[in-house]
Amino acid sequence: MEAETKRSFRILIVEDDQIDVKLLKRQLSQSRLPVTKVEQCECLKEALEQLATEQYDVVLLDMNLPDSKGLETLTAISSKYPHLTIINVTGSSDEGTALRALANGSQDYLIKCRFDPYVLSKSIQYSVERKKNELALLESTGKLNAMLEAISDHMTIIDVNLSIIRANNTAKATFGDDIVGKKCYEVFHHDKNGCMKNHCAIKEALVDGKVHQWESEVTDKNGQKRQFCSTANVVFWDQQGKPEAVIEISRDVTQTKEAQKNLVKANKELEKANREMKMMQSQLVQNEKLASIGQLAAGVAHEMNTPVGFVASNFVTLRKYIVRFQAMFGEYEDLINEIKKHKNKKYEDKIKAIEQSWKELRMDFIQEDIQSLFNESSEGFERVTSIIQNLRDFSHIDKGEDFDEYDLNKAINTTLKVAKNEIKYNAEIQTDLCETLPVWCNKGQVNQVFLNILVNAAQAIKSKEQKEKGNILIKTYARDKWGVCEISDDGTGIPPHILNKIFDPFFTTKPAGKGTGLGLSVSYDIIVNKQNGQLLVESQVDKGTKFTIKLPLSRKEQEEKILVETSTDG
Amino acid sequence: MDKRTILFVDDEEKVLKSLRRGLLDEHYDMLFATSGKEALRILEENEVHIIVTDMRMPEMSGLELLRVVKEKYPRIVRIALSGYTWVATLLKAINEGEIYKFITKPWNLDENLISVLREAVEFYNQQTAQDALLEEANTIQE
Numbered sequence: 001m002e003a004e005t006k007r008s009f010r011i012l013i014v015e016d017d018q019i020d021v022k023l024l025k026r027q028l029s030q031s032r033l034p035v036t037k038v039e040q041c042e043c044l045k046e047a048l049e050q051l052a053t054e055q056y057d058v059v060l061l062d063m064n065l066p067d068s069k070g071l072e073t074l075t076a077i078s079s080k081y082p083h084l085t086i087i088n089v090t091g092s093s094d095e096g097t098a099l100r101a102l103a104n105g106s107q108d109y110l111i112k113c114r115f116d117p118y119v120l121s122k123s124i125q126y127s128v129e130r131k132k133n134e135l136a137l138l139e140s141t142g143k144l145n146a147m148l149e150a151i152s153d154h155m156t157i158i159d160v161n162l163s164i165i166r167a168n169n170t171a172k173a174t175f176g177d178d179i180v181g182k183k184c185y186e187v188f189h190h191d192k193n194g195c196m197k198n199h200c201a202i203k204e205a206l207v208d209g210k211v212h213q214w215e216s217e218v219t220d221k222n223g224q225k226r227q228f229c230s231t232a233n234v235v236f237w238d239q240q241g242k243p244e245a246v247i248e249i250s251r252d253v254t255q256t257k258e259a260q261k262n263l264v265k266a267n268k269e270l271e272k273a274n275r276e277m278k279m280m281q282s283q284l285v286q287n288e289k290l291a292s293i294g295q296l297a298a299g300v301a302h303e304m305n306t307p308v309g310f311v312a313s314n315f316v317t318l319r320k321y322i323v324r325f326q327a328m329f330g331e332y333e334d335l336i337n338e339i340k341k342h343k344n345k346k347y348e349d350k351i352k353a354i355e356q357s358w359k360e361l362r363m364d365f366i367q368e369d370i371q372s373l374f375n376e377s378s379e380g381f382e383r384v385t386s387i388i389q390n391l392r393d394f395s396h397i398d399k400g401e402d403f404d405e406y407d408l409n410k411a412i413n414t415t416l417k418v419a420k421n422e423i424k425y426n427a428e429i430q431t432d433l434c435e436t437l438p439v440w441c442n443k444g445q446v447n448q449v450f451l452n453i454l455v456n457a458a459q460a461i462k463s464k465e466q467k468e469k470g471n472i473l474i475k476t477y478a479r480d481k482w483g484v485c486e487i488s489d490d491g492t493g494i495p496p497h498i499l500n501k502i503f504d505p506f507f508t509t510k511p512a513g514k515g516t517g518l519g520l521s522v523s524y525d526i527i528v529n530k531q532n533g534q535l536l537v538e539s540q541v542d543k544g545t546k547f548t549i550k551l552p553l554s555r556k557e558q559e560e561k562i563l564v565e566t567s568t569d570g
Numbered sequence: 571m572d573k574r575t576i577l578f579v580d581d582e583e584k585v586l587k588s589l590r591r592g593l594l595d596e597h598y599d600m601l602f603a604t605s606g607k608e609a610l611r612i613l614e615e616n617e618v619h620i621i622v623t624d625m626r627m628p629e630m631s632g633l634e635l636l637r638v639v640k641e642k643y644p645r646i647v648r649i650a651l652s653g654y655t656w657v658a659t660l661l662k663a664i665n666e667g668e669i670y671k672f673i674t675k676p677w678n679l680d681e682n683l684i685s686v687l688r689e690a691v692e693f694y695n696q697q698t699a700q701d702a703l704l705e706e707a708n709t710i711q712e
Contacts, residue, residue: 316680317592
């Protein structure tokens with residue numbers, strides 16, 4: 001400060017009245033103010049030239065010059081040399097202009113003939129000092145502003161009336177240049193009729209004075225929705241210590257959110273693909289299993305055909321032989337009875353021996369049993385033959401032969417005729433069939449599948465051992481490119497742990513001899529591998545089971561269906 | 571009607587024996603061969619009306635045998651008795667050997683084998699009757 005007070009001033013007097021100039025100069029010299037130089041010029045043009053070539057600290061300015069009048073004179077100089085300290089020297093008549101000049105960049109004003117050297121010296125010193133402070137303030141405000149503008153997030157200051165009192169460039173760029181003075185809800189949410197939000201972090205911050213963080217959706221000046229992540233904190237407090245305004249800083253996270261959403265979506269798609277892959281894999285495993293079992297089965301079946309063939313044939317012949325033996329026995333018996341009638345002592349012993357042997361060899365039992373022995377055994381042969389037949393069905397790998405258009409409803413009616421005897425004691429059959437359902441398939445194979453599933457359904461109901469009859473519902477309809485048939489029963493259901501095994505070859509829950517364990521795997525093979533369809537199962541223990549058979553609709557039907565769909569769309 | 575002669579061919583002798591037993595009550599003369607070659611030898615020495623052969627046999631297959639039979643003795647009614655029922659095999663047999671019937675193993679004696687053989691005999695008889703008529707017609711024309 002010592003150095004400051006001792007500093008010496010470079011002064012330019014801009015005044016066209018030479019008497020006033022002389023007066024000023026005299027008073028300056030009398031004031032003992034340290035002065036390096038005092039120069040003068042008479043008009044604005046001259047002053048500007050002088051200022052351009054020489055350095056000055058203070059300008060003593062009369063605003064009414066030959067070439068410029070009033071405030072214009074002041075602003076011409078102050079705008080070009082903002083660091084210059086300007087003191088107006090004015091006639092007493094023009095005090096109003098002098099006061100306006102203070103607001104426009106001059107530091108002080110002196111009325112001619114009303115100041116003395118002391119006042120002049122003080123005015124110069126204070127003005128220079130004021131200018132210096134003003135400049136410093138201006139600089140720090142500028143820095144502060146620059147700092148605020150450098151924030152790339154959206155910054156707004158909102159007062160208790162929810163008016164925006166300040167906004168940085170980022171906020172203006174997003175919401176419009178004219179947002180200062182508008183209501184925050186109007187700017188951020190385009191709500192014209194007041195704030196619609198019950199919970200708003202800005203309002204809460206204005207009430208509780210705490211820092212709030214939140215995420216919200218706002219609408220920018222173009223009507224686009226944007227996702228914002230914001231914080232609000234009180235900037236100004238009133239004299240009672242209540243919040244007066246909050247500063248809100250928001251980051252646009254639209255892209256991050258979008259990316260997040262896409263990520264979640266991509267993840268979901270990945271999960272779906274994964275599930276499908278797993279399903280496909282299990283189907284592939286199933287198909288592979290069936291193929292290798294099929295090959296094995298075919299080999300075994302063929303090898304068994306010959307021995308089973310002659311054993312079964314021999315067995316039929318043996319039965320015929322036995323019939324003949326029995327006939328001959330009958331004749332021998334007649335003979336013995338004849339001999340007994342004549343009571344010929346000669347044969348008595350022999351007859352007794354024969355009767356003894358008959359008893360010892362338990363011939364009565366054998367004669368009685370022989371019938372059931374044959375019946376049971378031929379049933380066994382039938383079973384063996386049917387197993388071989390099933391195994392053989394497996395080995396018919398030929399695809400695409402004997403394919404034809406076939407009405408699924410007809411398939412069901414045909415199969416029902418065959419299966420009726422098996423089912424009628426255990427279940428009522430209800431059908432809910434659509435009009436026609438022509439699919440592209442091999443008739444015989446599809447009939448076989450229906451038979452397998454219907455018989456299984458009947459057996460599932462039977463094994464529930466309930467008094468009343470169960471129910472089997474058969475439903476057909478078309479969906480997408482599929483002809484669909486659902487066969488549901490209210491039988492025992494299939495426990496979850498074996499549900500994935502039911503299509504495995506030789507898997508059966510029926511007691512030994514009651515099932516080959518091939519019915520469903522053959523069905524699966526037929527529908528999925530041979531007919532390019534789908535065979536699905538849903539089951540709940542004690543509630544029942546539903547098999548869904550899907551076969552490709554015949555091409556004509558598919559085309560018609562597409563036609564109908566497009567016409568209803570239009 | 572004359573007694574008809576049937577030749578059975580199978581590499582498995584037990585099959586042949588069981589056929590002989592099974593057809594005890596049918597009034598056929600029965601001949602048996604365990605290979606294609608043996609069958610051809612028998613055909614040269616005997617008059618045979620019906621041939622029943624297995625398909626899969628070592629050396630000469632049933633199909634090869636039937637092909638020869640068809641060429642040399644076209645009147646003989648040809649029947650296959652086989653456990654191998656691949657569609658491809660069946661088609662080949664039917665197309666190339668012009669088989670009258672295909673009986674699958676295991677066969678059902680009463681319901682299948684016997685009735686097929688009776689039909690075959692009937693078929694043979696009809697054919698000979700036809701041949702005789704034709705011959706008669708020819709001689710009359712001459």
